[in-house]
Amino acid sequence: MNMNLFSQTITLNGKIFSSTDNSPIENANIFVEKTNFGSTSNSSGEFQLIFDLKDISNEITIIVDHIGFESTKINYNVNDNRNLDDVFLNPSVIQIEEVNVLSEKDDFELEIKANELTEKLSTDLATTLSYLPNINVLSFGQNATKPVIRGYSGNRFFISKNGNEFGDLSSTALDHAITLDLLQIDAIELIRGPKTLIYGPNTVGGVINTTVDYIPNPQEKPAVRLYSGSESYNNSYFGMIKIDLPYKNNQISFSGNSRNTGNQTTPLGELINTSSNNTIFDFGITNFTKKGFRNFIFEKLNMNYGIPPTQSGHIYGVDIKLFSNYYQFHLHEEINFLNFDDFHVKYLFIDYAHEEFENDAPYYDVRLAQKTHNFEMELKSNQTIVGTEFNYKKLMPDGFVWTPLTNRYNFSLYAFNETNLKSFDLLKSIRTDFLNIIPNPQMTRYSNLDINEIKNRNYFFISYSLGVRKKIDNFTIRSFFINSNRGPSIEELYSDGPHLGIYSYEIGKPDLDTESTIGFETSLEYKSENFSININPFYNFSNNYFQMDKMGLCDEEFILGYSHPCAGEDFIEWGSGSGWLYKYQIDEKKAEIKGLEINFQMKYGFFDLSYDFSNVIGDNLNSNIPLSYMNPTKHIFSTDFSLKNSNLKVRLIKLNSQNRLGEFETFTPSSMTTDLIFTKKLNACKNACCKGDLSVKINNLFDQLSYNHLSRTKDIMPEPGRNLVILYNFNI
The missing domain is CATH 2.60.40.1120 (Carboxypeptidase-like, regulatory domain)
Structure with a gap:
């Protein structure tokens, strides 16, 4: 001194x-x-x-x-x-609230964290989640997959990236891929109950929120993350590199992903035209302050993938090229205002397009482009969230499709609160939405729609939810009610044209009202140090359930080179696709979906045992027949053997046969597959700042023949056979 x-x-x-x-x-x-x-x-x-x-x-x-x-x-x-x-x-764990949910998980949420994600990670989001109860895969080959949660698909649950939409068209049709590569994500949350309404009104099936590390924790030194792997069933190779470069109070991050897959193989052969090539590049810069951060992100994604051929449509298959540019500006500050201590503003611009080609054709038949602007502002405390959101979309169809150019405006206000009362916890949420849809027809007449019905539509609706949680010793009771409403999509209103990727001719219904669903769910859990059991029934009812229904089915087989046995029928659009396509039209119906989930877990020394049972039953109450595309009953048995730095898991998944069939569905037999998963923590540099994980998985170990009830190709090929997966994750 x-x-x-x-x-x-x-x-x-x-x-x-x-x-x-x-x-x-x-x-x-x-x-x-x-x-x-x-x-x-x-x-x-x-x-x-x-x-x-x-x-x-x-x-x-x-x-x-x-x-x-x-x-x-x-x-x-x-x-x-x-x-x-x-x-x-001492390093601090800075939890940057990129996801607009409360930092502390409540009991209505399930999170797959990084260590669990490694063992479940698959080619796509739907397959990764299919290892959970009551989630199955709606698919058209390996590239066109969507999760189905408790019988709900499409617009009835919300898939988000860091709490915001992807800006793609994945919820509108099966062949439209989700613009996400699984290598990007650090965790997946499955959220149900009152908190879902802060994401959107269309959440009766829940929210799947993927956490992408766009805003990393501040680093003192440059950091590098490497991810690589391969799968045998499609001869795929994939990899990612992510680099964080700190400079004073700023951090620059950039990463690149690449995934190349061959055709999907099964025990009976190869499913042709299912290869893919995907690349993603993103760049971000973050300025950290003592009370928050400012952030800009740019992401560029390109996907090229195939849809397999079928006799009912394009006999040589369809190729799809997809492009997406994603821009995000984000301001986050700690504040002291009323009872709130957190404030953020976020703006997104997403420029999306995909093109559908008849296999090997030099020009596209259909092009769908969409520009999305989304502005969000939110105040938060430990127990309360209030926010507002404005969303504008411009849909621009082109080619052999007659859906009109359309502008869609949505303004919403939402709030969530958790109150800890003396004897129980009370969770409540509310959301109001103002929706304005403005079509701009480019034609004077349409094939199946009346031009006079293609006009502006305005909707106002309120969604709300109430939940309670009560703990008594080792028991926890949870229950919630939700009234979820959603406005129709542009495609549900105004579609009139062929959909090459899924080989259908789709027709909208311009006078659709809002779809309203009420849901009830209760769970009873007992949990001790080495044992737990959870019983979880649920029930949902909709007075006007939207469903794209096939308008008819030809009972006789079509043989190439001969005239069609159903020539002239109204349920077929002639002159489309390979000459004809089945017509599908939106319809409204009364529907109920109910089910039961049971989870059992037990620990014994180094062993963890678990069993999950899940089933769902959907009924069309107008016709007194089952709803289509319902999940089959599923049983999941797993045994974990854990040592200090490694884990071995054996997982058995049994799917019951599906004989409750909706209109035009076909029977699917039962199946059982066995998976073997080995994971090990690695320390290549012999110090704490250089570590990684190795995962080796064998899916369908015994190469069993299995069929997916929700697959559009189940009549052509079964699901993949034995599959060796190697994943390596390395951090410096």
């Missing part, structure tokens, strides 16, 4: 280090509390702190602060006449 007796100034010298690896910390802030005296550390962690004795007391508090580390307070007496000891800062 140096003291100048004439000016009464004191100079303190010191050094700042990281407690994890003893490396010096540059640009740390060092200041005397409640004064203007401060300093910063250099590249060697050294600093000089100069202050004037006449402006301070003898007892002072020195604060050492740096983004990414916990603040440290040092009590110092100026009469001690000594320099400061070396200061060691």
Whole structure:
């Protein structure tokens, strides 16, 4: 310590280090509390702190602060006449609230974290989630897959990326891929109950929120993440590299993904025209402040994939090229306003398009483009969220399709609150939506729609939910009610044209009202240290359930080279596709969907045993027949054997036969498959900052023949056979 007796100034010298690896910390802030005296550390962690004795007391508090580390307070007496000891800062776990949900999970949420995600990770989101109860895969080959949750698909649940939409058309048709690569994500949340309404009104089936690390925790040093792997059933190879570069209070991040797959193979042969090639590049820059951050993200995605051929449509298959440019601006601040302590503003612009080609054709038959603007503003506290959102979409069809160019405006207000009462917890939410849909017909007449019905549509609807949670010793009772409403999509209103990818001619219904669904769900859980059981029944009813129904079916087989046995029938559109396509039209019906889920878990030494049972029953109450596309009853048995740095899991999945058939559905036999999963933590550099994970999986170990009831190709080929998957994740 140096003291100048004439000016009464004191100079303190010191050094700042990281407690994890003893490396010096540059640009740390060092200041005397409640004064203007401060300093910063250099590249060697050294600093000089100069202050004037006449402006301070003898007892002072020195604060050492740096983004990414916990603040440290040092009590110092100026009469001690000594320099400061070396200061060691502990890294902090900075939870940047990129996802607009409360940071603490409530009991209506299920999260698949990074360590669990490795063992479940598959080619696509739907297959990854299919290892959970009551989630199955609606598919048209390996590239066109969607999750079906408790019998709900499409617009009846919300799939999000960091709490926001993808801006693609994946919810409108089976062949439209979800613009996401599984290598990007760090976790997946499955959310049900009152909190779902902060995402959107269409959440009776829940919310699937994928967490993508667009805004990483602040790094002291450059960080690199590598991910690579392969699958044998489609001869695929994939990889990702992500780099974070810190500079003072800023961080630049960029990453690249690539995935190449061959055709899907099965125990009976190859499903042709199912190969794919996907690339993603994203760039981000984040400025961190003491109370938040400002962030910009750009992501560019390209996907090229095939849809397999079928005799009922394009006999050579369809190729799809998909493009998406994603821009995000995000401001996040800690505040002190009323009871709120968190504020964020987010703007998204998504430029999306895909083109559908008859196999190997040089020009597209159908092009669907959509531009999305989304503005969101939100206030949060530990127990409350209030927010507003404005969404504008412009749909621009082109080619051999007659859906009109359409503008869609949606303005919403929403709120969620959790109140901890004396004997139970009360969860409640409400959401109001104002929806305006403005078509701009480019034709004077349409093939199946009346031009006079293609006009502006306005909707106003309110969704709300109420839930309770009660704990009694080892028992927990949870229950919620939800009234979920959604406006019809542009395609549900105004479609009139062939859909090459799924070989159908789709017809909308311009006078659709809002679809309203009420739902009830209750769960009873008993949980002790080594044992738990959860019983979870649910019931949903809709007075006007939208469904795209096939208008008819030809009982006789069509043979190439001969006239069609049903020539002239109204349920077939002639002159489309390979000459004809089945017509599908939106219809409204009374429907109920109900089911039961049971989970059992037990720990015994190094072993973890679990069993999941799930079933769902859907009924068309107008026709007294089952609803189509319902999940078959599923049983999941798994055994985990854990050691210090490795885990071995054996998983058996049994699907019951599906003989409750909706209109035009066919029977699907039962199946059982066995998976073997081995994961091991690796430490290639022999220190804490260089580590990774290796996962080796064998799906369908015994190469069993199995069919997916929700697959559009089940009459052509079964599901994949034995599949060796190798995944390697490495962090520096």
